Amino acid sequence: MSSPAADIDVRAITEAEFSDWNRALNTGFLREPVVAQEQLEARRNQFVPGRLLGAFDAGRCVATFRSFAQEITAVGGATVPADAVSNVTVTATHRRRGLLTRMMNQDLAAAKERGDVVATLIAAEYPIYGRYGFGAATWMAEWTIDVPRTGLDPRWSGPDDGGRIDLVDGEEVRKIGPELHERARRAQPGAVSRDELWWRSSTGAVRLFSGEWTEPFYAVYRSAAGEVEGLVAYKADDRWDGKQPQHTAEVKWLLGATPAAERALWHYLCSIDWITKVESGWRAPDDLLPFYLPDPRAASIRTHGDWLWVRILDVVRALQARTYEGTGTLVLEVTDRQGLAGGRYLLEASPEGASCAPTTRSAELTLDVDALATLWLGDESAGRLAALGRLKEERKGAARVADALMHTSRRPWCPDIF
Template structure:
């Protein structure tokens, strides 16, 4: 059996069960999907583009993509091709199946006019060869509540605002507007549609995890306007001496003002019986540690790459965002897949930019994957040059790139997909 004998194509609805079995195999989930679970997966996959690789009629590799919007520095959103559910069965590795599925999907995304493709990489070494680069990272803290130094007698905001406990129905009304405000202010944030809010408030269960209702709380400013939302779950652990050792795990926290962020973190750290707060996935420059009287009470437990970006249209990608300074740079962008390589001149200023193909001599040479890493403003071109991942053709070009591209707050993607 050669790789050409394996059929890579969009699946039919009748093939969803076989595709789902291959997906579970790839993610090491041995339990087969029930009819109810398949119905849930069919609902979750609505609007997606689903590819499978078939060997003798059996699905041996899976791939799904769907439309997404990604915020860039300055607040604009660009259309993205979000990639998920990528697996290749252990019996069919090293046959080029992922390469074929990725090539088909990226070519279609380019033809549709998507500016970038995005994914969350389970394994680091895989996706650089397809032109993806890590564009955001995340951190998670564990807060030792007794050590934090907060006054347990003052759990409510001291700014005239208030915290209200709410339910899922309230969240479906309040959450989307709050998230849109966050998305307009933070590069790296992706859109959440009505389907996302139904799924994450229990109206639609995911196939992999039974729904367990969390706690929801909203921060309202003194004028009554909602400015923040926290979603958290709590375990039930007590010591042999009847001391509570419970952990609150934050599943989502949206804050559109510093006051809301402070109030929500102080609130969850003040709930009786909570000894530890796990923050969930936060931006690496999150305010949290320094919102505590003792920042050392917040211990980093996770720090890793998160959202990976693949530039499909260099001109539109660079023109969509704003810049920290005024300047110009000629980039030589390599792209082995032939989707977006070339030489481009970027003329940038705080209000925006003009980018166009050029025949001028390049000043900075880099692969499209490194451009994806730099594009949202998190990484340093000077650092990448020191690592040998970009090359200065003119001395000081990497420093110019940093002056233009870096952002004052680090980009952050709060969601997994």
């Protein structure tokens, strides 16, 4: 018989408890509970004292929670420090006891104390995280490309802009990838930082999970000046039907610093012998991919859904970090059940910069902190939130002012899962 909730110990784990914590993590994600020693040693790279929380019932770990330092790109290219939340599980035998709430509250309070501006996560299930102040701030789409329908030359021999595409190995990707990613992510609101472990695990140098590693193909696009501007990792299956190839190229990730690089890499993927279908992997919801093809209908959306969730921890720094499309002022009444970021704030914004400070002026918009998160990166519309009852206009027309200031011409996107 399990213990009452009050007797379950929620705290930061010790390194000696890391193996048991990983067993609970695998159990929660329906992976094989036993963690191979090789994977356990690799995962020790993720152990940061105080950032891995666990719930313990009679000494056995029954819930897991990990956070780590991250940067996220705000609208305009500035980056802010974020508390990235991951590895959240509660064992099925111990649900409905407030364990996630205790772990989340402990982590968010620590993040606020550290000075993180926001917290971030990728939600496995939609209904869970809104009650902790998170809002869906970016969305994603996955496309399937029917290669024969694209209208592209199946014998395409390379870019016509003077650039070139070469195949490279994982070691080369680890050398050239980080600098390219830094350039690309600063131009993409919603993009997050990648540490060395990301590059090592994504290229097979470190194995975080059990199972046989299959090396992807890696292709790099270099501009006419020889600068690395794009990278793609992809795998291909082996399928024939009536002696006709029916192979699919599955994109693991594709990173482009310029539209020319992206166009060249998609055309390359569609020109590989025997490939009749390309699965795009996670892309921005307004990605240009279909329009890189002579027939955009050859790319059909397979998945469209919420992706990066954001939780504002510091309203002043969050609103001052981003740029704005128009000029105006707005008084926001922000409610926050956790008591971390609530208050009334005066935003004064223009394309030249912005200031935000607590104020006693009358509120013009009232909204919860999770709704503010959906507006922060420029994707959501205040008018839509008002229609849904998630935002209240205290002054008629204030939602239109908010949209004129905060809505962006291109949608934010987070290329990563964590």
